Amino acid sequence: MKYINAEKMLPKELLRSIQEYTQGSYLYIPVREEDKKQWGECTQSKKLVQERNEAIVSANHSGVPVKTLAQLYHLTEHSIRRIIRGHR
Incomplete structure (x- = not known):
């Protein structure tokens, strides 16, 4: 994560x-819920991952x-079975 000096980004009043509330410390400003993106x-x-699972x-x-699939895809046998169960 790249830090930005607030003086360069925010209006003086803000x-x-x-x-x-805080001075001289790092402040994390989270992304708004409506702007969050799903994984991938x-x-x-x-x-x-979907193509691999198919x-x-x-x-x-x-x-x-x-x-054999576990060895081929470098996954555990448990993970392979879970993938197969999930695609039924």
């Missing part, structure tokens, strides 16, 4: 109001054992 929304991570399910339906 800065003075904030200084009534900004990157292709979510899509890649490939796992498809391979299992074709007869590839859970143990």
Whole structure:
């Protein structure tokens, strides 16, 4: 996270109001709820995980054992079974 000097960003009146509560400390300002993004929304991570999971399910339906899939995808057998159960 990159810190920005409040003097360079905020209007003087607002800065003075904030200084009534805190001075010389770091202040985290969270993103508004309506502006929050879901996991994977900004990157292709979510899509890649979905594609991987579909490939796992498809391979299992074709007869590839859970143990082999776990080794192939570097996941635990428990994770492979959970993925397969979730796609039924």
